[in-house]
Amino acid sequence: MASAGIDDVRAWILGRHPERTAIAADEDLIESRLVDSLSFVELVYAIESASGVEIDFDTIDIQDFQTLSSIEKAFFATTPIA
Amino acid sequence: MNGATTLESIESFLPERSVRIEDLAGSLGLRRAEVGVFRKIYGLDRLRFDPELGLFDLVLPAARQALKALPQGRRIAYVIYAHTMQTLTPPHLDAAQVIRDDLGLPDAEAFAFTQQACVSSLGAIDLAGELLRAEAPPGSYALMVTGERAYSPKIQLIPNSAVMAEAAAACLLTVDGPGDRVRSHVTRTLGEFAAGLEMTREQSQEFGKVYGTVLGEVIQQAVQEAGLRFEEIDLVIPHNVNLVSWRQTIKEMGADPERFFLENVPHYSHTYASDVFVNYTTLRERERLVDGHHYVLVSVGLGATFGAMVITHRRPTA
Numbered sequence: 001m002a003s004a005g006i007d008d009v010r011a012w013i014l015g016r017h018p019e020r021t022a023i024a025a026d027e028d029l030i031e032s033r034l035v036d037s038l039s040f041v042e043l044v045y046a047i048e049s050a051s052g053v054e055i056d057f058d059t060i061d062i063q064d065f066q067t068l069s070s071i072e073k074a075f076f077a078t079t080p081i082a
Numbered sequence: 083m084n085g086a087t088t089l090e091s092i093e094s095f096l097p098e099r100s101v102r103i104e105d106l107a108g109s110l111g112l113r114r115a116e117v118g119v120f121r122k123i124y125g126l127d128r129l130r131f132d133p134e135l136g137l138f139d140l141v142l143p144a145a146r147q148a149l150k151a152l153p154q155g156r157r158i159a160y161v162i163y164a165h166t167m168q169t170l171t172p173p174h175l176d177a178a179q180v181i182r183d184d185l186g187l188p189d190a191e192a193f194a195f196t197q198q199a200c201v202s203s204l205g206a207i208d209l210a211g212e213l214l215r216a217e218a219p220p221g222s223y224a225l226m227v228t229g230e231r232a233y234s235p236k237i238q239l240i241p242n243s244a245v246m247a248e249a250a251a252a253c254l255l256t257v258d259g260p261g262d263r264v265r266s267h268v269t270r271t272l273g274e275f276a277a278g279l280e281m282t283r284e285q286s287q288e289f290g291k292v293y294g295t296v297l298g299e300v301i302q303q304a305v306q307e308a309g310l311r312f313e314e315i316d317l318v319i320p321h322n323v324n325l326v327s328w329r330q331t332i333k334e335m336g337a338d339p340e341r342f343f344l345e346n347v348p349h350y351s352h353t354y355a356s357d358v359f360v361n362y363t364t365l366r367e368r369e370r371l372v373d374g375h376h377y378v379l380v381s382v383g384l385g386a387t388f389g390a391m392v393i394t395h396r397r398p399t400a
Contacts, residue, residue, distance in 0.1 A: 030326070031330075031333060036287065036291075037242045037286075037326065038242050038286055038287055038290065041113070045115060055115070055118065057121060062122060
């Protein structure tokens with residue numbers, strides 16, 4: 001079961017891509033251009049808003065943003081399931 | 083006159099002052115998340131930037147070093163200053179002519195080449211070769227120089243793409259000399275992105291969409307026009323814009339990432355038209371350029387021009 005936080009991130013991405021109705025947990029967000037260079041920073045803010053925690057850039061890597069699954073693991077792993 | 087353009091000496095120069103991109107956050111107006119994205123997603127970290135260094139102090143050291151390879155009695159017919167920003171000096175100064183005069187080459191024709199922005203240096207080499215073949219006395223040489231200052235935050239930050247840095251380079255070239263042989267040069271200009279730094283969000287998004295595909299096609303075309311297959315290329319020597327756009331391009335090409343020299347991106351960032359030559363000299367110093375092997379020099383200029391040049395490295399005999 002996905003945490004509420006990652007649902008918010010998924011909804012944020014889908015909100016920018018009306019042509020899509022779903023995103024698989026392991027779909028590469030960067031290669032599929034669901035997240036492009038103009039939206040990386042906004043994705044960071046969307047993740048921070050959903051998790052309530054500022055991202056510590058010293059401890060993360062590009063792989064942490066690659067898929068919804070990796071975002072959930074990196075930023076929502078300790079979030080209690082709603 | 084026929085014959086191949088040959089690169090007889092390539093030199094580069096980096097200001098000593100090295101800063102981290104977070105040190106520039108204040109002057110560039112970067113928010114914490116933007117610095118984080120540049121560092122961890124785009125792969126940028128340090129860059130050379132010295133506001134105290136004058137333009138000509140930046141440009142001339144590499145040019146002087148490259149000129150040392152000019153054989154005795156040979157003449158420089160052209161000094162071409164390739165740069166990205168069209169205006170680098172006050173209007174009463176013609177930078178190319180100042181460089182020519184400071185180098186003690188009063189007989190050379192000196193002019194700038196800028197319309198291809200950060201890939202102007204490859205275009206300038208191609209043009210110099212054409213001029214040498216077309217009208218210069220046999221045995222003449224040309225000197226292509228690069229180097230420009232990140233003199234304003236407006237030209238140092240390319241939003242969502244790059245943080246520009248300072249470096250300079252020079253390439254001494256002739257026709258049918260013993261140096262690296264230029265086998266092909268391909269450019270493609272997409273005029274719909276002519277606004278460059280002033281592109282709208284929609285234009286930037288569209289540019290981002292086509293970037294990897296077009297750059298991959300230009301590289302492959304240059305390789306093909308050189309009479310080679312990509313598998314025969316030892317290394318792509320690219321510009322240092324960021325790691326994300328290169329990952330995208332490599333993926334589009336279905337190429338082996340090991341074939342792309344990206345190790346300087348976190349050290350030097352994107353230095354306008356100088357990157358490929360800075361990277362070339364790094365590789366030469368590490369003895370990673372092999373005699374007889376083929377390399378692709380690649381860059382992209384905002385505006386937007388994609389350019390690639392295939393060379394065959396020839397190690398000078400002692």
